[in-house]
Amino acid sequence: MTLDAHVVVRRPAHTTDLVLRAEPGGVLGLIGPNGAGKTTTLRALAGLLPIDDGQISLGGAVLSGRGTHVPAFRRRVGYVFQDHLLFPHLTALDNVAFGPRAGGRSRRDARRVAADWLETLGVAHLRDRKPGELSGGQAQRVAIARALAGEPRMLLLDEPTASLDAAGAMALRTQLREHLQAFDGVSVVVTHTALDAMLLTDRLVVLDDGDIAQTGTPTEVAARPRTHHVAALVGLNLMDGIADKGVLALSGGGHLVAADQLSGPAFAAFSPAAVALFTQRPSGSARNVWRATVASIAPHGDAVRVQLKAAGVTLLADITPASLASLDVRPNAQVWATVKATEVAIYPSER
Amino acid sequence: MTGSGTASGRTASSRVHGRAPLGLGVVAAVAVVFLVTPVLAVVIRAPWSTLIDDLTSQDARDALRVSLVTTLMAALLCVLFGVPLAWVLARTAFRGRSLVRALVTLPLVLPPVVGGIALLLAFGRNGVLGRPIDQIFGITIPYTTPAVVMAQTFVALPFLVISVEGAFRGSDVRYDDAAATLGASRWWTFRHVTLPLATPGIIAGAVLSWARALGEFGATVTFAGSFPGTTRTIPTQIYVTRSAEGGGATALSLLLIVVSVLVLTVLRERWLSGVRP
Numbered sequence: 001m002t003l004d005a006h007v008v009v010r011r012p013a014h015t016t017d018l019v020l021r022a023e024p025g026g027v028l029g030l031i032g033p034n035g036a037g038k039t040t041t042l043r044a045l046a047g048l049l050p051i052d053d054g055q056i057s058l059g060g061a062v063l064s065g066r067g068t069h070v071p072a073f074r075r076r077v078g079y080v081f082q083d084h085l086l087f088p089h090l091t092a093l094d095n096v097a098f099g100p101r102a103g104g105r106s107r108r109d110a111r112r113v114a115a116d117w118l119e120t121l122g123v124a125h126l127r128d129r130k131p132g133e134l135s136g137g138q139a140q141r142v143a144i145a146r147a148l149a150g151e152p153r154m155l156l157l158d159e160p161t162a163s164l165d166a167a168g169a170m171a172l173r174t175q176l177r178e179h180l181q182a183f184d185g186v187s188v189v190v191t192h193t194a195l196d197a198m199l200l201t202d203r204l205v206v207l208d209d210g211d212i213a214q215t216g217t218p219t220e221v222a223a224r225p226r227t228h229h230v231a232a233l234v235g236l237n238l239m240d241g242i243a244d245k246g247v248l249a250l251s252g253g254g255h256l257v258a259a260d261q262l263s264g265p266a267f268a269a270f271s272p273a274a275v276a277l278f279t280q281r282p283s284g285s286a287r288n289v290w291r292a293t294v295a296s297i298a299p300h301g302d303a304v305r306v307q308l309k310a311a312g313v314t315l316l317a318d319i320t321p322a323s324l325a326s327l328d329v330r331p332n333a334q335v336w337a338t339v340k341a342t343e344v345a346i347y348p349s350e351r
Numbered sequence: 352m353t354g355s356g357t358a359s360g361r362t363a364s365s366r367v368h369g370r371a372p373l374g375l376g377v378v379a380a381v382a383v384v385f386l387v388t389p390v391l392a393v394v395i396r397a398p399w400s401t402l403i404d405d406l407t408s409q410d411a412r413d414a415l416r417v418s419l420v421t422t423l424m425a426a427l428l429c430v431l432f433g434v435p436l437a438w439v440l441a442r443t444a445f446r447g448r449s450l451v452r453a454l455v456t457l458p459l460v461l462p463p464v465v466g467g468i469a470l471l472l473a474f475g476r477n478g479v480l481g482r483p484i485d486q487i488f489g490i491t492i493p494y495t496t497p498a499v500v501m502a503q504t505f506v507a508l509p510f511l512v513i514s515v516e517g518a519f520r521g522s523d524v525r526y527d528d529a530a531a532t533l534g535a536s537r538w539w540t541f542r543h544v545t546l547p548l549a550t551p552g553i554i555a556g557a558v559l560s561w562a563r564a565l566g567e568f569g570a571t572v573t574f575a576g577s578f579p580g581t582t583r584t585i586p587t588q589i590y591v592t593r594s595a596e597g598g599g600a601t602a603l604s605l606l607l608i609v610v611s612v613l614v615l616t617v618l619r620e621r622w623l624s625g626v627r628p
Binding site for chain 1: 523525526528529530531532533534535536537539543544547548550
């Protein structure tokens with residue numbers, strides 16, 4: 001049941017034009033900033049939105065395109081909406097039983113199936129609650145059970161953890177990971193958090209302005225991001241320019257030295273933890289030195305994340321609270337930032 | 352930050368609850384007196400000593416029975432035809448939809464007596480539809496109990512359509528999307544999602560249209576006449592006996608006022624408690 005899709009949706013403001021492919025059992029992640037066309041793509045796959053061009057086929061059967069449009073209710077596609085969209089007038093059990101019931105099962109049969117799915121998602125004790133009486137995480141679990149109870153051939157999830165707090169999101173994420181691995185159909189997850197992308201998907205498609213900016217495994221994408229959006233999500237500094245034997249002439253001006261002897265258009269990425277800050281111009285071995293102004297300071301895990309502005313570049317630096325105190329770093333303060341060439345990963349920007 | 356927020360909140364609320372300028376207050380008070388006095392007059396002049404007799408006289412009982420039967424039928428017809436119409440207006444796009452909506456709501460502003468004339472010209476014995484109906488089925492509609500129901504439905508239907516259309520528009524269309532992804536056809540979705548979510552609006556619309564039907568006079572008396580026991584409703588009975596001796600008209604008027612106040616209370620409760628069940 002392979003998904004083969006070329007989704008083209010034209011809107012006055014922007015056009016979405018993507019080629020997607022996913023194998024049975026695979027989990028495809030769509031990541032990118034708001035307005036990149038993620039939800040549009042998901043709705044097109046579900047049949048909630050007609051495509052203007054291209055073709056969507058699942059297991060060889062055309063769902064959209066070539067003059068056909070199989071309506072959403074005949075596609076057997078499970079959809080988990082960002083804000084769950086549980087029917088407010090039905091109990092959790094009847095929400096989950098809705099799919100089997102609409103599919104022609106008897107009420108008793110549908111409820112039995114629904115009870116099993118609530119059990120699987122660990123929310124069986126909530127069966128008689130209305131959606132209004134559920135927490136965000138509980139409602140999202142019921143919504144996942146509802147999507148799976150219809151025995152879908154393809155599962156679509158739109159930012160499944162977006163409406164939850166950090167702890168709730170993490171708990172749901174680990175649980176969802178198991179269910180997605182157990183699901184033998186195609187899954188497509190839209191997300192804008194790095195954790196979702198890393199933990200839930202086995203292949204990532206990075207969208208930028210309705211276009212595919214990058215595809216790869218989550219690890220590849222996280223190590224060598226090609227968009228500033230993804231670099232920011234995974235917490236990396238990203239710069240681009242033309243490299244000449246490992247020296248990158250940055251598009252914003254200035255140079256960045258990497259250890260690799262690469263030439264041609266390239267991206268360079270390095271971790272904020274690799275950036276060191278000094279009050280005096282350092283005399284050490286670091287090849288990359290910037291005179292920078294502190295833009296903002298915020299706690300980041302055990303470290304402190306300092307945002308810096310230098311000529312042509314914006315930098316993130318993670319330092320310890322101790323060095324923050326000893327350096328006396330404050331907003332608008334002038335500092336020296338350095339990065340060793342060996343800490344900079346450089347990779348061609350042309351694919 | 353919090354302090355300034357509270358302060359501006361206080362300013363806003365004092366603006367809402369502040370004193371009205373004297374001139375405006377006086378004019379507003381006149382308007383209230385004008386609206387309330389006639390109603391109070393009915394209460395004051397009601398024949399309290401003979402109230403039970405007035406309301407249980409043969410004429411009154413006939414009128415009550417006719418009104419009860421016809422208005423319930425009319426409200427039922429409004430729901431049966433008005434809910435699908437409201438759905439079409441709220442959820443589909445077609446050419447001339449705004450024209451259809453304008454035509455549907457026309458009876459709201461049409462003088463009821465004109466509605467009665469229009470019904471006669473359409474369904475009267477020589478009417479546009481009435482003549483073929485008479486010739487083929489041998490059925491004459493005017494001056495019968497069904498004619499009362501038709502006149503009431505004609506004036507009350509727009510109230511239901513507007514109320515229910517608002518309910519359909521107010522409920523999130525994305526629930527329909529969710530239902531579709533779960534394999535529900537449009538008809539299944541309508542029955543199991545759209546309709547239940549709009550139920551408060553449908554109840555409000557049904558009560559509103561029933562109240563409108565109960566008070567209907569002009570179209571009814573024109574299209575159905577005033578035959579005791581078959582077409583003479585409470586408003587017609589009030590009109591017929593208004594100049595006659597005794598307090599029959601006043602007693603029935605008092606009854607309608609009480610019903611109106613009850614309807615208003617029920618609907619307010621409905622509206623204040625929110626749309627969602």
